[in-house]
Each structure stands twice: as structure tokens, then as C-alpha cells.
Amino acid sequence: MDKKLEDTMMGSENSAGKYSPVVFSDEFPATSFGSYPGVFDMPCDDHKAAASCSSNSFDLLGSGIDFYNPLSSLFDLVSTTAPLLSSPASTVPESSEVVNAPPTPNSSSVSSYSNDAAAIEEVDKSNTEKPSSSNVLKPKKKNQKKQREPRFAFMTKSDIDHLDDGYRWRKYGQKAVKNSPYPRSYYRCTTVGCGVKKRVERLSNDQSTVVTTYEGQHTHQSPIIPRGSIRVLPESNLDVTSTTGLLFQPNTPQSFMYSPPPPFLTINSLSTNPRPPSSFPPPPPPPPPPPPSSQAFMLRDHGLLQDLVPLQMRKEPKDEQNG
């Protein structure tokens, strides 16, 4: 376990906050949090997402990521980190090319790809390369297993299991989790055509901590319109429309930022956290690489993140600080 990661993830004393998100990405076995809150025992060794757990990722986390959540005060935010981006494609070297990510050691494949298409494409390749002899079986699960969407998870101190993130979810399953007295719930976005899923579970040894894992990317806008007006960021900061919500700047691979998604939007302050304006239409063609920027908060395709995290959450604080 990389100490830097520990510091990044846990160093902020989760015990201090009610809602202290610890963000990471890709699926992770809940059992891997056994040592929480002392140590984040990320299963980097053998986990399929090992690539994302590489030291490079940690470098990323510690490379000046200055995520600032305007809600931090509301939720007593004490710990935020960039996600350990990963994906099924993260283990595929080409993935970095797919997303225009410089194959620099420091950038690594942390942001393995910028869109689901790339991920699926990679997955497709693997499927083609490894034709299952049992592909005659029920197709319903055959492909699902492979075509995994990018995942993002975060931990939240909350009594509520299913935190309202503005989307409508339908619970489609619940499973007992090994080494955990708390079951894991499976939710699926109820919007037609939107295959976003999320899993919710509690840490085995910290029932106050909810681990939510999002998988996929919403293809629609949140059905819940936040109260208050939607503020649009200065274009000088981010061209929201051109990226269709993707805080994606190929030129700033190490500029990662991740903010705690949904829970923070609803628990206390939808009114203060409008959703990202018109950021949902699927992002077909990759936007032209914006000019190099020193902006601290850039984000590759984070799947739901781009949908869930209001841009202002990343920008406003900076602006406020500046002003």
C-alpha cells in the first residue's frame, strides 16, 4: 500500500466529518476496506484494476490536486481525493492512446480512457481475442461482465444508504457481502436507455460509512431539477458545452480532480449546488483539445462524475479564493 495514497485518502481524519468522502474509482471489493479507517487497503496486487492502483496513480493523487469542494463546509468535508481512475481498459496499454493520454509515467493510465466507447472498444477487443466457448449461453450476462463501464466509488459518512443524487434509481438486487454484516444493494437508473448502475454498501467495520460505486454514464439529465438557478461557469474556465460535461483536457493529464458526487448534492444543499448545465447529451466526437491550461481541476471521462459533479463545485471555490 502506498503511503501517499493512505495519506491522501485517509489523512484527513475521516473521523472529523460527517460526510467525508473518500473517493476512488473502479470497483473495489468492499472487503478491501477492512482496515478502514486506518489504512485503505486497496487490492492493488491482484485486482483487475491493479493498473489504476499503480504508484503512478498515487503520484497523481499527490501531484497538487487541490480539489476544493464548496460544500466541504456544509458537510464538514475533510477528505477528498482524486479518483484512482481505472477501467477494464486501464490494463490495456493502448488505452492511453485511445484517450489521448500521454504515455508519461506520471500520467499513466490513470485516466485510461475518456469515454465509454473507448472502454467498450477495448473490452470488445478482449472479447474477440478470447472467444468464450460458452458464448452460446445466455447472452444477458456474458457481455455484461466484460463490457464494464468505468466505475467511480466514494465513501460517505451517512446514515442513509441510498443517498439521493438527483437521479431515479430502481433497486434490482441485494446481496450479502462476504466479511460484512451489511448487504450490498444494486441500483439501476430507471431512465430508459440509461444503463447506469450503482452499488451501495457499508463498510463492514464502520457502519456509518457508505460506499457508493457508480458504473456507467448517464445519457440524460437528472430528472430532478435542483432548486435555484443554474449558474454557468465562465467560458474562460471550462467550455462546458463543448465537452458535454466531460471535464476532459488531454493536455492536462495529471490535473485530476474528483469530487464527491451525489450525496452532497442532496443531503443539504441542492439549492446551492445546481447541476452542471446542459452537460448531458452524449459526447460523441472528442472535443478539440483545449489550449493548455493551468487549471487545477480537469477531469477525464469519469463516467457519472461529469454528470454528478457540478462544475461550479470545482471552479467556484477557486474563484472565490481569487476574489
Add this chain to the structure above:
DNA sequence: CGGGTTTGACCAGCGC
């Protein structure tokens, strides 16, 4: 009655 939840069963992947 429609939509969401519960829950047992089924299936695939993986480790031994």
C-alpha cells in the same frame, strides 16, 4: 394500477 422493493434462484468468473 403502475412503479419500486424484496428475495430466492440462477449464472459467470475465479481460486483452489
Add this chain to the structure above:
DNA sequence: GCGCTGGTCAAACCCG
């Protein structure tokens, strides 16, 4: 090959 586990399905059930 077998058992374990995670993920999903779908029928039954619940609720507004």
C-alpha cells in the same frame, strides 16, 4: 472439477 462469491434476473410483494 468444485465451491465460493459477485452480479443479475424475475416473480412476488408492497405502496401510493
